[in-house]
Amino acid sequence: MTADHNKIAEDNLLRLSSTLEGLTSESTNARSERLDEMSAQEIAQLMNDEDKAVALAVECVLEPIGLAIEAAKDSLKAGGRIIYVGAGTSGRLGVLDASEIPPTFSAPPELFHAIIAGGAPAIFQAQEGIEDDTERGVFDIEQASVCENDLVIGLAASGRTPYVMAALKFANEKGATTVGISCNANSPIEEIVDISIAPLVGPEILAGSTRLKSGTAQKMVLNMISTGAMVRSGKCYGNRMVELNVTNEKLRARALNLVRELTSASKTESLEALKTANWDVKVAILICETGADAQQSIAMLKSVGGHLRAALTKASNIGNGE
Structure with a gap:
């Protein structure tokens, strides 16, 4: 690598460092500054107290969640799919939610499709570096044959993951409806999606570990979107799973x-x-x-x-x- 390339890489790193410093999801939680001195019981109590705020944060974004539910129902009615795109924890949450739809609602497995940066190996072993690969984000959406009838949901706690951003931009070009789920206010993802959902859960007890409150919030939102879309599509009667897949x-x-x-x-x-x-x-x-x-x-x-x-x-x- 030349000196010029080194200088460019260093400048980019400094800019990214400044960006991360401004993210709530990366900031330090004052209530957990003594975390390494706490007993097991104190850690459990603190985490439980912090998690109580997650549902309240999700409550503040129920309006865009409702819009996403209706958009998902409309996509399914038009013969489209719900496609989740994410990296790391966010990607794994998409895989988890999508995999639960077929047994719960007797739905075809392709109806909810999860794309995770790094593919299947990334489900079980972290491959965090892949989240910067914008070309792969475009490629994975292209391989999924995304079209105008699909709803593409990008998951990025930071609201700026390059892989997810590239995937969403390409999905927009293909005419798909796009949704962004993040846990930071005024993030770049809000500017490129049709529907932005940003539950602001605040700093994690372990600074930057977005598998905690941010992950919980993302899972809650996905549960609402997928369940709501299935209910609106006639997959239940009252509150009963009348389209369960009878396999045992x-x-x-x-x-x-x-x-x-x-x-x-x-x-x-x-x-x-x-x-x-x-x-x-x-x-x-x-x-x-x-x-x-x-x-x-x-x-x-x-x-x-x-x-x-x-x-x-x-x-x-x-x-x-x-």
């Missing part, structure tokens, strides 16, 4: 209890309906409540976009001659 005995028993609890059928009748419905809970409920057969029940659901409540209402209106 425990889940078959849960499906049986759901049909029995949500209909006037007996347990034996509920079991017969489930077998007729090939263990599709929504179809079984319609069979029990309307007397329709499996194919008629499937058609009713399809006609109302899969929403069980709407299908039951439609069947009731038909039965009443409306």
Whole structure:
């Protein structure tokens, strides 16, 4: 490396150092300045006290979270996907949330797609250096074939991670709707996304360790977006998971209890309906409540976009001659 290149690298490092000094997520928490002197009980108490502030910080950004839920629902309705992009802890949180959608809602695994800087190895072993690779951020979005029907959610506690920023900018170029989740106010990510969500949780008890409060806040926000989008897409009835993926005995028993609890059928009748419905809970409920057969029940659901409540209402209106 030449002297000129060394000087440029040093200047960039000094600029980054100054940038980090201004971030709340990198600052020192006055309440934990004695952290290395604390007992185990004191550490647990302090962390619990600090975590109490996370839900309050998320409460302050419920409006943009609601917008993100609706945008996610609209993307899914248009045949698009929800794509998470992150590096380090943020990337792993995206992988965690996306991986829970198929078993919870019987959704295809590609519906929620997580991209983490460094790929699969980075899930289990930190590869933090990759977060500076802007070219890889663009490449990974391009490989995912992002289009205008997709919703791309960039996760970056700092609000400035180069990999995530590059990925979001490229997603914008492809016409996708973009969301940025960070834990710093007025961060660069806010300027490039359609929806910015920034729960301000304050300094970590271990300065700069954003896997703590910042990570908890990001997970809470992702839970809200993914669950809200699935609920708005007709994946539940009331507060019940009526599209659960029945893959084992425990889940078959849960499906049986759901049909029995949500209909006037007996347990034996509920079991017969489930077998007729090939263990599709929504179809079984319609069979029990309307007397329709499996194919008629499937058609009713399809006609109302899969929403069980709407299908039951439609069947009731038909039965009443409306």
